[in-house]
Amino acid sequence: MSNFSSQLRASSALIKRLRQNRFPSTSPAAAAAARSFTTTECNRPTIVHKRSLDILHDPWFNKGTAFSMTERDRLDLRGLLPPNVMTSDQQIQRFMADLKRLEVHARDGPADPNALAKWRILNRLHDRNETMYYKVLIDNIEEYAPIVYTPTVGLVCQNYSGLFRRPRGMYFSAEDRGEMMSMVYNWPAEQVDMIVVTDGSRILGLGDLGVHGIGIAVGKLDLYVAAAGINPQRVLPVMIDVGTNNEKLLKDPLYLGLQEHRLDGDEYVEVIDEFMEAVYTRWPNVIVQFEDFQSKWALKLLQRYRNSYRMFNDDVQGTAGVAIAGLLGAVRAQGRPMIDFPKQKIVVAGAGSAGIGVLNTARKTMARMLGNNESAFESARSQFWVVDAKGLITEERENIDPDAQPFARKVNEANRQGLGEGASLVEVVRQVKPDVLLGLSAVGGLFSKEVLEALKESTSTRPAIFAMSNPTNNAECTPDEAFSIVGDNVIFASGSPFRDVDLGNGRVGHCNQGNNMYLFPGIGLGTLLSGSRIVSDGMLQAASECLAAYMTEEEVLNGVIYPSTSRIRDITKEVAAAVVKEAIIEDLAEGYRGVDSRELQRLSQEEIVEYVKNNMWNPDYPTLVYKED
Ligand SMILES: NC(=O)c1ccc[n+]([C@@H]2O[C@H](COP(=O)([O-])OP(=O)(O)OC[C@H]3O[C@@H](n4cnc5c(N)ncnc54)[C@H](O)[C@@H]3O)[C@@H](O)[C@H]2O)c1
Numbered sequence: 001m002s003n004f005s006s007q008l009r010a011s012s013a014l015i016k017r018l019r020q021n022r023f024p025s026t027s028p029a030a031a032a033a034a035r036s037f038t039t040t041e042c043n044r045p046t047i048v049h050k051r052s053l054d055i056l057h058d059p060w061f062n063k064g065t066a067f068s069m070t071e072r073d074r075l076d077l078r079g080l081l082p083p084n085v086m087t088s089d090q091q092i093q094r095f096m097a098d099l100k101r102l103e104v105h106a107r108d109g110p111a112d113p114n115a116l117a118k119w120r121i122l123n124r125l126h127d128r129n130e131t132m133y134y135k136v137l138i139d140n141i142e143e144y145a146p147i148v149y150t151p152t153v154g155l156v157c158q159n160y161s162g163l164f165r166r167p168r169g170m171y172f173s174a175e176d177r178g179e180m181m182s183m184v185y186n187w188p189a190e191q192v193d194m195i196v197v198t199d200g201s202r203i204l205g206l207g208d209l210g211v212h213g214i215g216i217a218v219g220k221l222d223l224y225v226a227a228a229g230i231n232p233q234r235v236l237p238v239m240i241d242v243g244t245n246n247e248k249l250l251k252d253p254l255y256l257g258l259q260e261h262r263l264d265g266d267e268y269v270e271v272i273d274e275f276m277e278a279v280y281t282r283w284p285n286v287i288v289q290f291e292d293f294q295s296k297w298a299l300k301l302l303q304r305y306r307n308s309y310r311m312f313n314d315d316v317q318g319t320a321g322v323a324i325a326g327l328l329g330a331v332r333a334q335g336r337p338m339i340d341f342p343k344q345k346i347v348v349a350g351a352g353s354a355g356i357g358v359l360n361t362a363r364k365t366m367a368r369m370l371g372n373n374e375s376a377f378e379s380a381r382s383q384f385w386v387v388d389a390k391g392l393i394t395e396e397r398e399n400i401d402p403d404a405q406p407f408a409r410k411v412n413e414a415n416r417q418g419l420g421e422g423a424s425l426v427e428v429v430r431q432v433k434p435d436v437l438l439g440l441s442a443v444g445g446l447f448s449k450e451v452l453e454a455l456k457e458s459t460s461t462r463p464a465i466f467a468m469s470n471p472t473n474n475a476e477c478t479p480d481e482a483f484s485i486v487g488d489n490v491i492f493a494s495g496s497p498f499r500d501v502d503l504g505n506g507r508v509g510h511c512n513q514g515n516n517m518y519l520f521p522g523i524g525l526g527t528l529l530s531g532s533r534i535v536s537d538g539m540l541q542a543a544s545e546c547l548a549a550y551m552t553e554e555e556v557l558n559g560v561i562y563p564s565t566s567r568i569r570d571i572t573k574e575v576a577a578a579v580v581k582e583a584i585i586e587d588l589a590e591g592y593r594g595v596d597s598r599e600l601q602r603l604s605q606e607e608i609v610e611y612v613k614n615n616m617w618n619p620d621y622p623t624l625v626y627k628e629d
């Protein structure tokens with residue numbers, strides 16, 4: 001508890017913080033410093049140590065037909081390319097014409113039957129010319145995020161053995177024990193800023209996909225580049241292959257990973273420890289994002305590493321922040337102030353790492369609003385009803401998961417509501433009449449007609465449904481079902497993208513995408529640019545509050561509680577700036593590159609945003625200059 005209280009002391013009241021500018025006005029010297037250390041790197045030529053075909057086959061440096069004639073001469077490329085020098089815009093037009101051919105017979109949107117074919121075309125571009133790939137992605141993020149990221153990335157992981165062409169990222173397997181410290185030097189980049197690592201044990205809601213889960217790390221890092229502007233030469237997707245418990249993969253002769261059951265217990269932890277030591281030895285400043293580890297390990301590994309390494313778990317912490325921002329938006333959408341959040345009755349279906357992450361953070365947020373003390377923390381507990389595969393969790397539950405224990409309903413209290421241990425979701429919704437129904441269960445269709453009918457009796461003027469499980473088929477319900485059964489007034493968010501619903505008479509039922517993509521890129525970028533050695537609770541809270549405050553009053557009243565993906569680069573910049581600010585306030589910011597902590601302290605709020613913006617990579621071709629090794 002004392003730890004919690006000190007976090008609370010470190011941060012002032014939620015509402016106040018949302019709009020507060022706690023930074024002193026800037027001195028001319030600080031402003032000049034901000035300008036000088038934000039010079040972008042892309043103006044400088046890039047030195048390369050290869051020429052000729054080696055350049056064309058290197059996606060980091062290849063420009064294809066956009067190599068100018070002088071550059072072709074300088075790099076021994078004359079005659080190796082068609083003679084017409086193209087601009088990068090012309091290249092993109094040519095590429096897009098090819099990509100769009102697939103759309104002639106396609107329904108657009110998430111159920112696009114050509115999604116996998118589009119992924120292949122984009123992946124081939126990624127393999128041969130990274131700059132152009134990210135330009136296409138950034139300029140068309142709304143259209144292609146669902147291809148390179150959720151939901152198509154799930155399909156890619158499921159079909160990875162057939163789709164695999166060139167490797168991307170690094171694989172550390174149980175067979176590599178004792179070798180990782182040297183293996184890590186096989187990666188060609190001297191500098192790595194961001195690693196996304198998975199062990200493939202719980203990919204989206206698709207279960208254990210073993211080594212094929214590498215696709216999720218690649219997809220997350222695509223967003224790091226596209227949304228956060230992390231330099232693509234400084235990202236590293238990692239798969240830790242400790243085996244798989246997926247019986248189909250164990251028997252599949254075409255499976256690409258270790259065909260043995262997963263390591264467990266101390267043996268498992270030793271592998272992850274060795275990996276962490278190796279990557280932090282080579283790249284002491286790297287940030288490691290843990291992704292799609294099964295819940296059994298996700299929370300334990302987070303506790304193990306979070307105070308000693310610069311790391312976070314996206315499914316636990318990123319998801320929690322996105323959910324809180326959405327929950328606060330849902331309160332505002334009812335025409336009530338955010339401070340009413342502690343009055344919300346919330347039913348959560350799913351008590352895995354994602355559900356528990358949301359519950360812990362929501363409870364702390366309520367407690368802060370209620371007065372930041374133990375009794376506030378205790379009273380916040382009673383706002384949650386948690387249902388897992390065995391039904392309502394009460395204190396009567398045998399062998400209760402210690403992480404779910406704090407949310408078990410007291411038996412007397414549950415009985416008074418006509419509920420008992422293991423009560424079904426529909427019974428719970430009927431009796432509780434919640435304001436919010438939030439799903440992180442990975443069970444598609446869990447919010448059945450019966451459950452949604454029961455939600456019609458909600459005591460809220462505007463009930464909210466968060467069907468957050470991924471990919472599309474795992475969503476607890478669709479927006480069509482939500483609006484048609486519960487009513488036009490409902491607030492709806494889903495983890496995977498769905499189309500808005502036509503409610504007739506020109507009215508639209510808005511489908512929000514409640515996905516951790518709105519936070520993890522900004523958390524990573526903000527941590528990087530602040531130089532904080534850890535990712536603190538305060539930094540995560542600042543990220544979440546920034547997302548909550550991003551939506552205007554008018555938007556939330558119209559049921560829009562998350563921004564559209566087309567704004568993801570802007571929201572990520574703001575989130576990163578909020579994270580940098582919080583790191584400065586908490587005295588965690590040690591600086592980044594030429595910028596030391598004192599210089600960071602002197603920056604005004606606007607300058608921090610500028611600092612972040614100027615350090616975001618843009619997909620422009622640099623001039624290449626050859627030098628011998
Ligand atoms: N939208 C997002 O940003 C986001 C972020 C993280 C995770 N997720 C999604 O959340 C889902 C869960 O992730 P996790 O790591 O917590 O998984 P998990 O498998 O560890 O947890 C699933 C939980 O759901 C419960 N459950 C299963 N069947 C149920 C039922 N019939 N009724 C109620 N509860 C039931 C299980 O008992 C368990 O507690 C996945 O689909 C994942 O894609 C979404």
Ligand SMILES: O=C(O)C[C@H](O)C(=O)O
Nearest residue numbers: 150204292315470515516
């Ligand atoms: O990957 C996503 O789309 C969100 C989340 O991290 C998940 O595991 O479902």
Ligand SMILES: [Mg+2]
Nearest residue numbers: 204291292315
């Ligand atoms: Mg995930």
